[in-house]
Amino acid sequence: MGSEDDRGEGSSMGRDGCADVEAADSPGDALTWGGSTLRGLASIEDLVRWRDEVVGVHRRMILNASAVHDATHRGCDGDGSSAARPVALSALVTLLTAGFDRMRENGELAADTDPARLATSLAAALQGGSLLARASRDITQLEAALDLALSCVRSRSAG
Numbered sequence: 001m002g003s004e005d006d007r008g009e010g011s012s013m014g015r016d017g018c019a020d021v022e023a024a025d026s027p028g029d030a031l032t033w034g035g036s037t038l039r040g041l042a043s044i045e046d047l048v049r050w051r052d053e054v055v056g057v058h059r060r061m062i063l064n065a066s067a068v069h070d071a072t073h074r075g076c077d078g079d080g081s082s083a084a085r086p087v088a089l090s091a092l093v094t095l096l097t098a099g100f101d102r103m104r105e106n107g108e109l110a111a112d113t114d115p116a117r118l119a120t121s122l123a124a125a126l127q128g129g130s131l132l133a134r135a136s137r138d139i140t141q142l143e144a145a146l147d148l149a150l151s152c153v154r155s156r157s158a159g
Contacts, residue, residue: 038092041099043108044154051146058130059139089127093119100153113156125149 037050096119103109129145132138 038095038099041095042102042106044103044150044157046099047150047153051150054126055139055143055146058133058142062133062137062139089123092126093123096122107158109153109156110158118153118156121152122146122149 037046037053041047041050093116097115100109100113100115100118104111104113104115109115125145125148126142129142132141132145
């Protein structure tokens with residue numbers, strides 16, 4: 001059985017003075033980074049930048065157990081801005097859905113694209129890939145999962 005102490009340093013981020021830090025739903029959800037990038041998601045290029053940010057944070061976390069704490073503090077520079085902060089899984093799906101909806105509206109995704117379904121698929125790839133990467137200490141597991149999910153998004157491209 002796990003306890004709140006099992007969550008690690010990422011669970012106390014709201015107390016570090018950073019503005020609008022979103023708490024994770026569970027310990028695994030603390031690994032869904034990149035909310036600031038997703039808030040402006042409007043293109044596949046934005047999605048690729050988010051993927052690269054997530055992989056970079058996970059790489060540091062896998063290589064160094066204290067990277068969650070370090071990345072959190074690097075993400076807060078005292079003015080409340082963030083480059084990489086954890087986003088709860090439910091917030092991740094909401095941000096992705098809104099981004100895919102914008103991409104559909106601006107013609108980047110096909111008109112019959114289901115933004116919520118794409119968002120759920122990408123969130124599942126992130127969570128599954130993250131679990132595999134941490135268990136194997138091999139970041140290529142996460143890269144493969146996210147890249148496959150991105151290819152699904154690209155397949156919905158309009159044009």
